[in-house]
Amino acid sequence: MEKRNNWFRSSANRLLQGKLASPNGVVYGGVLVALMMLSLCAIVLYQSRRDALDRTAETSRNVALIAERDIERNFELYGLSLQAVVDGLHQPDVMALPPHLRRLVLFDRAATAKYLESMLVLDESGNIVIDSASDVPRKRNFADRKYFSVQRDNPSSGLYISDPFRSRLHNGAPSIVLSRRLSHLDGSFAGIVVIAIDLEYFHNLFAGLSLGPHGSVALIGRDGIMIMRQPYDPRIIGRDIRGASTFQRFVATQEGSFSDTASIDGVRRLYSFKNFPHLPLIIMVAAAEQDIYAAWRQRALTIGALMLGFGCGFVGLSAVLGAQLRRRMRAESELQLLARTDDLTGLHNRRTLGEILDAEWRRAKRTRTVFSLLFVDIDRFKAYNDTYGHQAGDDALAAVARCIGETIRRPADSAARYGGEEFIVVLPDTPAAGASLIAEKIRSAISELGIEHASSEYGRVTASIGAASWQPEQNSDVTAVIKAADEALYNAKTMGRNRVSSS
Numbered sequence: 001m002e003k004r005n006n007w008f009r010s011s012a013n014r015l016l017q018g019k020l021a022s023p024n025g026v027v028y029g030g031v032l033v034a035l036m037m038l039s040l041c042a043i044v045l046y047q048s049r050r051d052a053l054d055r056t057a058e059t060s061r062n063v064a065l066i067a068e069r070d071i072e073r074n075f076e077l078y079g080l081s082l083q084a085v086v087d088g089l090h091q092p093d094v095m096a097l098p099p100h101l102r103r104l105v106l107f108d109r110a111a112t113a114k115y116l117e118s119m120l121v122l123d124e125s126g127n128i129v130i131d132s133a134s135d136v137p138r139k140r141n142f143a144d145r146k147y148f149s150v151q152r153d154n155p156s157s158g159l160y161i162s163d164p165f166r167s168r169l170h171n172g173a174p175s176i177v178l179s180r181r182l183s184h185l186d187g188s189f190a191g192i193v194v195i196a197i198d199l200e201y202f203h204n205l206f207a208g209l210s211l212g213p214h215g216s217v218a219l220i221g222r223d224g225i226m227i228m229r230q231p232y233d234p235r236i237i238g239r240d241i242r243g244a245s246t247f248q249r250f251v252a253t254q255e256g257s258f259s260d261t262a263s264i265d266g267v268r269r270l271y272s273f274k275n276f277p278h279l280p281l282i283i284m285v286a287a288a289e290q291d292i293y294a295a296w297r298q299r300a301l302t303i304g305a306l307m308l309g310f311g312c313g314f315v316g317l318s319a320v321l322g323a324q325l326r327r328r329m330r331a332e333s334e335l336q337l338l339a340r341t342d343d344l345t346g347l348h349n350r351r352t353l354g355e356i357l358d359a360e361w362r363r364a365k366r367t368r369t370v371f372s373l374l375f376v377d378i379d380r381f382k383a384y385n386d387t388y389g390h391q392a393g394d395d396a397l398a399a400v401a402r403c404i405g406e407t408i409r410r411p412a413d414s415a416a417r418y419g420g421e422e423f424i425v426v427l428p429d430t431p432a433a434g435a436s437l438i439a440e441k442i443r444s445a446i447s448e449l450g451i452e453h454a455s456s457e458y459g460r461v462t463a464s465i466g467a468a469s470w471q472p473e474q475n476s477d478v479t480a481v482i483k484a485a486d487e488a489l490y491n492a493k494t495m496g497r498n499r500v501s502s503s
C-alpha cells in the first residue's frame with residue numbers, strides 16, 4: 001500500500017513537474033480550462049433553450065384546456081336549450097299556447113345570450129315555423145343549408161355542428177349552427193331546431209389570449225373545416241385544411257404537441273392540440289419558435305459572447321504565462337550551464353568535476369567495474385605565457401581544451417579543467433590499457449595542433465599525461481586515484497614531457 005502511494009505521489013510529481021509546469025503545459029491547461037468553461041456554458045444555454053420550449057408547451061396546453069372548457073360549457077348549455085325546444089314541441093299544451101307565450105316557454109332566456117343570433121324551428125321543407133326573435137316567424141327557407149340536409153337524411157345525427165357560413169338573418173355575419181332533428185311519431189322527418197351562434201364568440205375568446213407576436217390559436221372541426229383562427233383573417237374561416245400535414249397529426253391522437261411549419265403562413269411553430277371529448281372539434285394553440293427563443297437568443301448571445309471573450313482572455317493569459325515560464329526556464333538552464341562550465345575552455349569546471357567523480361566513483365564501486373582517470377598538464381606553459389603573452393596563453397589553453405573534448409567520444413567520458421593549465425579526463429568503465437590508448441590519442445592530438453612554442457624542447461605546445469585506474473578489488477578512494485594520476489604525470493614530466501605515463 002505504502003509502495004503504491006509512493007508510486008502515485010512520484011507519478012503525480014513527475015506529471016506536475018514534467019507536463020503541467022512546462023510552458024506548453026500551461027498553455028494546454030489554459031486551453032483545456034477555457035474549453036471546459038465554454039462547454040459548461042453551452043450545456044447551460046442548451047438546457048435553458050429546452051426549458052423555454054417546455055415552458056411554452058405547458059402554457060399552450062393550459063390555454064388550449066381553458067378555451068376548450070369554455071367552449072364546451074357554452075355548447076352544453078346551447079345543446080340543453082335545443083333539447084328543451086325539442087321536448088316542448090312534443091307537448092300539446094305548449095303547442096296550444098298563443099304564439100308569444102309559446103315563444104317564452106320554448107326559448108328561455110338563453111335565446112337572448114350574447115353571441116346567440118337566433119333560435120329557430122324549421123319544418124320539413126326548411127321554412128321557419130317558430131322564431132325566437134318574433135311571434136310572426138320571418139319568412140325564410142333554409143332547405144339549401146347543409147345542416148338541414150344532414151339532419152333530414154340522417155335520423156341519428158344528434159346534435160350537429162355546422163360548418164361556418166354567412167348568416168342570411170344577420171347581414172352575412174359569420175356564424176355556425178347547432179341543430180337537432182325533429183321527428184314524427186313514426187320516425188319520419190319533421191324538421192329541425194337550430195341555434196345560430198355568431199363566430200364573434202370565438203373571435204373574442206381567442207383575441208384575449210396572449211400568444212406572442214407570431215402565435216396562433218384555432219378551432220377546427222374534426223372534418224377539417226377551420227371555424228376560427230387567431231390571427232383573424234375572414235378568408236381563412238371555413239377553409240378546408242384536411243390536406244395539411246398538421247391537421248393529419250391533430251386527428252391522429254386525442255391530444256399532444258409537435259413542431260411543424262404552418263401551411264397557412266409558412267411559420268414554424270410548436271403546436272399543442274386537443275380533441276374535444278364531447279364535440280367534433282379540435283382546439284389548437286401554436287407558439288412561433290422565433291417568439292419562444294427570442295428572449296433566450298438574446299441571453300445566449302450576451303452570455304456566449306462574454307464567455308467566448310473570457311475564454312479567449314484566459315487562453316491569451318495562459319500563452320503569456322507560458323512564454324514567461326519558457327523564458328525563465330531557458331535563463332535558468334543557461335545559468336545552470338554557466339555554473340557548471342569553465343568560462344575559458346567550455347569544459348566542466350572543478351565543482352562539476354567533483355560531482356562527476358563522486359557519481360562515477362559510486363557507480364564503479366556498485367557495479368564493480370574498472371574506472372580510469374587521466375591528468376593532463378600542458379608542458380612549459382609558464383614559458384609560453386612569458387613568450388607569447390597571457391592572451392595567447394588563454395587561446396592556447398582553449399585550443400587544447402577543445403582538442404581534449406573532441407578526442408573523447410564516448411558519452412560517459414567527461415573532461416574538466418582542474419585548474420590553471422591542468423585537465424582531468426574521467427573514463428568510467430575503462431581499463432588501464434584503454435585509458436593509456438585514449439591518453440596517447442589526446443597527447444598526439446595536442447601535439448598535432450602545431451601551436452608554436454619556441455621555448456619548448458619540442459618547438460610546439462605539448463602536454464604530459466598521467467593515467468591511473470581503479471580496480472574493483474582495490475580498497476582505495478577517488479582521491480587516491482587522482483593522486484596516482486598526479487604521480488604518473490610527474491613521471492611523464494621527469495621522463496622528458498610530451499608523453500603518457502601510467503601509475
Ligand code: GH3
Pocket residue numbers: 377378379380381382383385389390391392393394397419420421493497
Ligand atoms: P611544466 O612543463 O613543468 O608543467 O611547466 P609549466 O610552466 O607548465 O609549469 P607551472 O605549473 O609552473 O606553470 C603553469 C603556468 O600556467 C602558470 C601560468 O603562467 C600558466 N597559467 C595557469 N593558468 C593560466 C590561465 O588561465 N591563462 C594563462 N594564459 N596562463 C595560465
Ligand code: MG
Pocket residue numbers: 377378420421422
Ligand atoms: Mg601545471
Ligand code: MG
Pocket residue numbers: 377378379380381382421
Ligand atoms: Mg605545466
